[in-house]
Amino acid sequence: MSQPITPTLSHINQHGDANMVDVTHKATTTRTATAVGFIKMTQETLNLVIEGGNKKGDVLSVARIAGIQAAKKCGDLIPLCHPLMLTKVQVEFSIEREKNQIRVESLCKLTGQTGVEMEALTAVSVACLTLFDMCKAADPNMEIFGIRVLNKTGGKSGQWQAES
Structure with a gap:
């Protein structure tokens, strides 16, 4: 049996076990979150994406749909998410x-x-992974990086903004 500890993480109970947070009595508010990530590739591969020359099709449209579907399935993918x-x-995508x-x-x-x-x-994350999947034949050395939350609103903590 685990020793009781003082919980400091919301998904760990007083015994140190994984725990889905009870949100039953939390206020219902409008909540938003914005996240960002990057995928680096060769100039030639980036040109294929921009010009629509990828053999697998419209890379950005497929990655957009994959990202949307992934957000909707988050509770199935991350064990303690509601x-x-x-x-x-x-x-959205910005070509740099x-x-x-x-x-x-x-x-x-x-x-x-x-x-x-x-x-x-x-x-x-899944939009970046889809970009990688669709472009890996042209550039297996791509790099996904910088995935983080930029800001969030709602709930008792209100607004939060990432440090720049």
Whole structure:
């Protein structure tokens, strides 16, 4: 039997065991989260994405749909996440030619009792993974990096912004 400890993480109970947080009595508020991530590739591969020359098809459209689906499935993928009724999932791409990379940004929104940071992070992660999958034949040396939450709103903690 584990020794009782003072919990400092919300998903660990007083015995140190994994625990899904009870949000029953939390206030229902509008909650948003924005996340970002990047995928770096060769200039030639980036040009294929921009010009629509990838043999697998429209890389950005497929990655956008994958990111949206992933956010909706976050509760199935991350063991202690609550299944959420998202009201908005947006995935956008910015081509950064000077750095040979694509910036992926997601926004998730709902009115509920728990935040949507994990859904936003999952959307970005899976969109980046899909970009990698669709471009790996041209550039197996791509790098996914910088995945993080940029900001969140709602709940008792209100607004939070990442440090720049």
